[in-house]
Amino acid sequence: MSDQEKTSEAEGMTYPCRFRVRAMGLDEDDFDALVVEIIRRHCPDIHEGAVSIRPSKNGKYISVSVDIEARSREHLDAIYDDLTAHDRVLMRL
Template identity: 60%
Template sequence: MSETESLLEFPCQFPIKAMGKSRDDFDAIVVEIIRRHVADIREGAVTTKPSKAGNYLSVTVVIEAHSREQLDAIYMGLTACPDVLMAL
């Protein structure tokens, strides 16, 4: 899909969610991967939520997205990480 066919208008605020097994540094792993593609992650842009049983952790990072290619690169980086079970 070309950028002209995209439903998103860039730049825009875009939430990226990654889920993995609950561990102390999972949020730092997710943020480090996203930082490779985003120059500025604002304070308060990262939220975490444990699963009911506490076995998994969901990390949401709201970024200012500049292109579909940037988002694709972020998702490719997240899904390539063995600690990330799912990225939305």
């Protein structure tokens, strides 16, 4: 078993795999487009239907989910780092 396979098993995931990245922010301007643009830097082949948007109960916030093909834990970490670095992203899951 390779070191990469051991790492994948230890994390509970086997790469590559389908993964849903979610970011939340204020429901204003083009937050959904911003999230997709950040994720697309790492996953240029986001397919149609991969993005879903859900407003909060009171409409102040929005959750944007994007289904991607995660290549590795490092790949996911890079996506989450970029999302976290943006001041309009309040939370990422």
